[in-house]
Structure formats: C-alpha cells, structure tokens
Amino acid sequence: MPNVIPKAVLIGMPGAGKTRIGQDVATVLNVEFRDSDVEIESRERMRIPRIFEERGEREFRAIESDVILGFLHGFDGVLSLGGGAPMTESVCDALERYIDEGGVVAYLDADPNEAIARASRSGNRPLLADGAARKWRRLYAERRPVFEHLANLIVHTKGKTPMQAAKNIADTV
Ligand code: S3P
Numbered sequence: 668m669p670n671v672i673p674k675a676v677l678i679g680m681p682g683a684g685k686t687r688i689g690q691d692v693a694t695v696l697n698v699e700f701r702d703s704d705v706e707i708e709s710r711e712r713m714r715i716p717r718i719f720e721e722r723g724e725r726e727f728r729a730i731e732s733d734v735i736l737g738f739l740h741g742f743d744g745v746l747s748l749g750g751g752a753p754m755t756e757s758v759c760d761a762l763e764r765y766i767d768e769g770g771v772v773a774y775l776d777a778d779p780n781e782a783i784a785r786a787s788r789s790g791n792r793p794l795l796a797d798g799a800a801r802k803w804r805r806l807y808a809e810r811r812p813v814f815e816h817l818a819n820l821i822v823h824t825k826g827k828t829p830m831q832a833a834k835n836i837a838d839t840v
Contacts, residue, residue, distance in 0.1 A: 672742075673739065673770060674692075674696055675836055676770065678752070678817070679750065679776065679814065680750050680782050681750040681782070681803065682787075683750075683777040683782050684785070684829055684832070685775055688775060688824070688829045689745050689746070689833075691830050691832075692837050695837040696837050699744035699745070700744055701738060701744060703738075703746070706738075707727075707731055707749075715727070715791055716790075716793045720793070731752055732752075732758050735748060753813055753817055771820055771836070772818045773820040773821075773836045774814045774817070774820070777824045787800075
C-alpha cells in the first residue's frame, strides 16, 4: 500500500486566510479540502467556543491533536489547521514526520493588521474574545518562531489574492 499523505498542510495565525487559501489550493490541485476546526465541530457536535467553555482548552487541544493525526495518514487532499495546533507537541512532532515523508507544511505569514481585522470579524474564536488585537499579537510572538521553524514553505500573503497565494503553494506540491 502506498503511503497516502496530504498534498499540503496549511498553518498560521487566526485570520491568516488558511481556510480560504486552503480551499483554493485544493481547487487548483483538484483534490479534497479539510479544515481541522470544522472536523472537530462535526465530530463533537459542538461549536468551538462551547468546547472551550465546557471542557477547557486542554481537552480541545487533545481532540484537535487526535483529529489532525488522523488526517496525516490516509488523506491525500489539502488540510488547514487551527492556528494554535502546531503548539501542541504531538501535532508538531507529527508534522515533522510528515515533512520527512515528503509533505509540504505551508506557513501563511499574513500582515498582522489584516489578519487581526479578519480574525475579529468572526465570533468563533474564543482565544481572541475581548481585546483581540492585543491577544493576537501576544500569540503571534509566541507562535511565529515555531511556525517558521516547522514549515518547509513560507508564503507571505500581503498584496496577494487568496488564489495567488494558493498557486504559490500548489506549485511546490
Ligand atoms: C485557535 C484558532 C482557531 C481554533 C481555536 C483556537 C488558536 O482556528 O482552532 O479557536 O489557538 O489560535 P483559526 O486559526 O482557524 O482561527
């Protein structure tokens, strides 16, 4: 049996455009698209803010890790991850193994002001509730070095349409 792995995995901060650009990469490559947040919500039959509220971030991260590890084998489409996912050790280790197997982890590096504006528009981001800009910048400072170290492709999205950024990724796959 050939080793089936995703064509690309997209990481980056909330509001970086992972879902939109991931969908476009999948369209260009003519493969399926999955988003870890959507999979978590459908598996738990609960919206993400409610998972955080009722079960806490720790449990959310455990579910998230389980969902993502499940997709890293046997799925050959494009996968977008929730912004905090690579900060979980099991996810980070699994992404390193995925790269060793020939996978592409694309870090979408967005302009902070644009990403904050986009992320604040949705009410589905519990970690950014109240004081979104300050919290986003604090998380960015923590996560950016991890994203940059982990990814084997960095795509700067400023000044690009989602489709242009998607083509940058599709070209390397
Ligand atoms: C989170 C980002 C969210 C979602 C959850 C936690 C984070 O996904 O997984 O609210 O820790 O940054 P997006 O990056 O799609 O907003």
